[in-house]
Amino acid sequence: MSQGIPATLAHPSRRTLLKFGALASLAGLTGCGGNEAAGAGGGKAVTIVNTSSNSTLVLQELLDRQSYLPSVELSAKTQNVSDGSKLIASLLNGSTDITLLSGFGQVLPAIEKGAKLKIISGSGLLLAHAVYAKDSGIKSAQDLVGKTIGTGPVGALLHQIMVAFLAKHGIKSEQVKFVNIGSSADVFKAVAAGKVDVGPSLVDVYDQQDKYGVHAVAELWKELPEYTYQGAYTSDAAIKKNRDVLVRTLAAYAKLFRYISSPDSKTTYLDAYKKAVPSSDATEAGSMWRFAQQPGAYAVDLALNEDRLKYMQDLNVSQGVQSKVLPFDQIADMSLANDAVKML
Known part of the structure; x- marks a missing residue:
C-alpha cells in the first residue's frame, strides 16, 4: 500500500x-x-x-x-x-x-x-485520498460527530485535511476525537481493524473496499479541490x-x-x-x-x-x-x- x-x-x-x-x-x-x-x-x-x-x-x-x-x-x-x-x-x-x-x-x-x-x-x-470507515452507519461528514478519527500528528497532512474536511461541513475539531496513528497506510489498517471509526487514506485501496470491509465516506479530491x-x-x-x-x-x-x-x-x-x-x-x-x-x-x-x-x-x-x-x-x-x- x-x-x-x-x-x-x-x-x-x-x-x-x-x-x-x-x-x-x-x-x-x-x-x-x-x-x-x-x-x-x-x-x-x-x-x-x-x-x-x-x-x-x-x-x-x-x-x-x-x-x-x-x-x-x-x-x-x-x-x-x-x-x-x-x-x-x-x-x-x-x-x-x-x-x-x-x-x-x-x-x-x-x-x-x-x-x-x-x-x-x-x-x-x-488530494489522492478518500475518507474510509468500517461501520456501515457512517455515511457522511455529519456522522463523524463524536467519532474517533485516525490521522497523523496535529498539523501533519492527514490531520490537516481532515480538519479542513470537517470545517467545510460545519464540524469543529473538538466535536471529534483525533488519534495519531501515523502514515496513510497505518490509518487504513486501523480503520479496517476497527481501532478507529474513520480515517483518510490513499486511493490505492479504493477498488478493494469490499476486500477490507470498509467503504468510502468521502472522496477528498472532490471535497477539497482547492x-x-x-x-x-x-x-x-x-x-x-x-x-x-x-x-x-x-x-x-x-x-x-x-x-x-x-x-x-x-x-x-x-x-x-x-x-x-x-x-x-x-x-x-x-x-x-x-x-x-x-x-x-x-x-x-x-x-x-x-x-x-x-x-x-x-x-x-x-x-x-x-x-x-x-x-x-x-x-x-x-x-x-x-x-x-x-x-x-
Whole structure:
C-alpha cells in the first residue's frame, strides 16, 4: 500500500521547524537513498530529492523509462528520503537542488521563520485520498460527530485535511476525537481493524473496499479541490546559481505529468508500478493510474496560482502552524515554471 507524503512531516510542528536550521548545517544528507534516475544528458546535472513513497518511486521510474530528463539535456541523481525534514535541510545546505513531488505545507511556515526557499510549480494538485470507515452507519461528514478519527500528528497532512474536511461541513475539531496513528497506510489498517471509526487514506485501496470491509465516506479530491497535494520547491540560492537547470528539470516533469494524465500511459504505468513497488498488486496500481486520469490531478502546465497558495496559508494560520499569510512573491516564484512550459 502506498504511503504518500510522510504524514509526520507534511505540516511540521514549531519544534520540527526549529530543527530545520540545525539539519541545514549538515555537510550531506543523512539517511538518503541514492537512486540514480535518468541517465546521460548534455553536460548539465541536477540533484533531486524526493520522498520515498510508493507513488513517488513509480513516477521516478516512469521518468526514467520515458527518458524525459535526457530529453531536456540533463543528467540527474535522485535521492529519496523517509524523513520529510531532510528535504528542506538538503535544499538549504546546497546538497540537493530541488524537490518535485512533495507536500509544501511545511515550506510555508519555514519561510515565515526565515528559510530562503521558494515554491516554483505545482505537481500533484488533487488530494489522492478518500475518507474510509468500517461501520456501515457512517455515511457522511455529519456522522463523524463524536467519532474517533485516525490521522497523523496535529498539523501533519492527514490531520490537516481532515480538519479542513470537517470545517467545510460545519464540524469543529473538538466535536471529534483525533488519534495519531501515523502514515496513510497505518490509518487504513486501523480503520479496517476497527481501532478507529474513520480515517483518510490513499486511493490505492479504493477498488478493494469490499476486500477490507470498509467503504468510502468521502472522496477528498472532490471535497477539497482547492487543497494542493504536492508542489516543487527549491532554495533562493539554487534559483540564483542554477536557474537553467531548474527550468529544464521542471520541463522534464511537466512531460511526465502530461504523460501520466494520458490514457496512453496505462501499460507503462502498470509496468513501472510493478518494478518500483514489487510487493504491490495490479489492483492497487490500477487504482492509482485511474486516479491520475482525473481532470486536474496533475499540474500538466506546472501552474500553481495565488489562490491555491493563499488557501494553504489560511489553513496553516487557522491551525496555528503559521502566524500570518505571507505575500505571494515571498513564498513563490512561478517564472521558472513559465519558462519550463515554453520548452515543451
